[in-house]
Amino acid sequence: MDSTEQNSGTSEAFDKGEEARYLRHFTLPEIGREGQRRLKEASVLVVGAGGLGSPALLYLAAAGVGRIGIIDFDIVDASNLQRQIIYGEADIGRAKALAAGEHLRSLNPYVRVESYDMRLNATNVMSAVRGYDLVLDGSDNFAAKYALNDACVLQSIPLVIAGIYRFEGQMTVIQAPTSPCYRCLFPEVPDASGMPNCAETGVAGPLPGIVGSLQAMEAVKLLVGIGSTLSGKLLVFDALSMSSRSFNFDFDPACLLCSAAALITSPMDYAAGCAAAQPAAEAPLLSAAELRTMMTQRDSLTLIDVREEAEYAAGHLAGAMVIPLGRLTQELDSLRSLNNIVVYCHSGRRSLQAASILQQANIPMLGSLKGGLLQWPDAELEGRPE
Ligand SMILES: [Zn+2]
Incomplete structure (x- = not known):
């Protein structure tokens, strides 16, 4: 078995396709076959x-x-x-x-x-x-x-x-x-x-x-x-x-995570200023079909477009108002009297943040359009330039 194992660590670790594919790594002494095997594993x-x-x-x-x-x-x-x-x-x-x-x-x-x-x-x-x-x-x-x-x-x-x-x-x-x-x-x-x-x-x-x-x-x-x-x-x-x-840079003797004074024993949650890692908003995600039904059945629907003004001007959902995400926190008071709020944006990402902001302000809402206007036919948008 010893000899087989030795072989598997060398030529037999790679099939013909890999032999050809990784040739430039094999040629580098710093990587070679052993380094390539490490990458593969x-x-x-x-x-x-x-x-x-x-x-x-x-x-x-x-x-x-x-x-x-x-x-x-x-x-x-x-x-x-x-x-x-x-x-x-x-x-x-x-x-x-x-x-x-x-x-x-x-x-x-x-x-x-x-x-x-x-x-x-x-x-x-x-x-x-x-x-x-x-x-x-x-x-x-x-x-x-x-x-x-x-x-x-x-x-x-x-x-x-x-x-x-x-x-x-x-x-x-x-x-x-x-x-x-x-x-x-x-x-x-x-x-x-x-x-x-x-x-x-x-x-x-x-x-x-x-x-x-x-x-x-x-x-x-x-x-x-x-x-x-x-x-x-x-x-x-x-x-x-x-x-x-x-x-x-050196160890921080007061580091909350890796010093002797560490207090953190599990990853800490931060409200993300910039999307991605923010926990998913509790607000329901509405599919384009669900929103379409709401738009035909409810009179008091409040559609809020949280994109930038210029994006809104290039085409938006019929009857929607525009409040860019960056301005939303300043407009919260004016939203408290509105019913059946639905937020949307281009891809559904900014509107999730908007939904989270509304929820933190205890403003009731119906949800956020999943996938944003990408899920909506361009031809049905209002205000598109001719
Ligand atoms: Zn540290």
């Missing part, structure tokens, strides 16, 4: 199949990571295609986790792909990351980053965490218990009200491509066990000046 969970997740997923699958999990609750929107390169025109309206999974399988049939069309939150994050060798954060909000940090530190799973804003990218690697954690670096969760609205903040298309590719590179190094990583270092990349710097 490894599992990576990518949270967020958006701007960062797209290139990260593509490179991890191409590199031959044996098992890849994808978590995303969103659906593909036309405005994603400017940077989320794992999707094509035909994917618009499809669940991201499923569409991304399909693309990975066609890229590399040797990879086992698991798609989770769900929203990550403080409650499900512990079980979501369990069993993976590494987690790659492609989320766009602080709540998800802190939840991932907490879960990965508590379970000692390496986490490659990154964020982008306009032309700048930041990235670090958390490797508990040997490296400081995200809370050591940023002890305070930024105030939600001070955070930019995802829908309104622009981002230069190639930037998440660069940063997501860097994340994939760190993941491959960690899985193969080569080089030095960004553990304990924050990399800041500025695309406008095409320069990067890295800063060392």
Whole structure:
């Protein structure tokens, strides 16, 4: 048996297709067959199949990571295609986790792909990351980053965490218990009200491509066990000046999670200023068919379009008023006297946040349009330009 095992560690670990596919890795002494075998036996969970997740997923699958999990609750929107390169025109309206999974399988049939069309939150994050060798954060909000940090530190799973804003990218690697954690670096969760609205903040298309590719590179190094990583270092990349710097950071002796003074024993829940990791609103989700029925049967329906004014002007549901999400909290008092409120937006994402804001203000409502106006025929919208 000894000789067979030795063989399986070398040439027989790969079939003919893999031999051809991974040739450039085999040729690199730092990776070679042993490194490729480690990649094949490894599992990576990518949270967020958006701007960062797209290139990260593509490179991890191409590199031959044996098992890849994808978590995303969103659906593909036309405005994603400017940077989320794992999707094509035909994917618009499809669940991201499923569409991304399909693309990975066609890229590399040797990879086992698991798609989770769900929203990550403080409650499900512990079980979501369990069993993976590494987690790659492609989320766009602080709540998800802190939840991932907490879960990965508590379970000692390496986490490659990154964020982008306009032309700048930041990235670090958390490797508990040997490296400081995200809370050591940023002890305070930024105030939600001070955070930019995802829908309104622009981002230069190639930037998440660069940063997501860097994340994939760190993941491959960690899985193969080569080089030095960004553990304990924050990399800041500025695309406008095409320069990067890295800063060392240390354990925070007062860190609530990883210090001797730690108080956190399970991931903490934060109201996300920027969608994604916010727990699903309790408000019912209405299908387009359900809303259509309501619109014909109820006189006192209050339709609120929470997109921007310009989006509203380009076409909206008949009879709807517009209150952009960013203004909603200032308008709450004027909504208290209205009946049968239904909120909607372009894809159903902003309206979920709006529903959550209304509920926190104890304003009764019927629900949020699932999938947004993407589920509604353009021809039936009111106010469309000729
Ligand atoms: Zn810490």
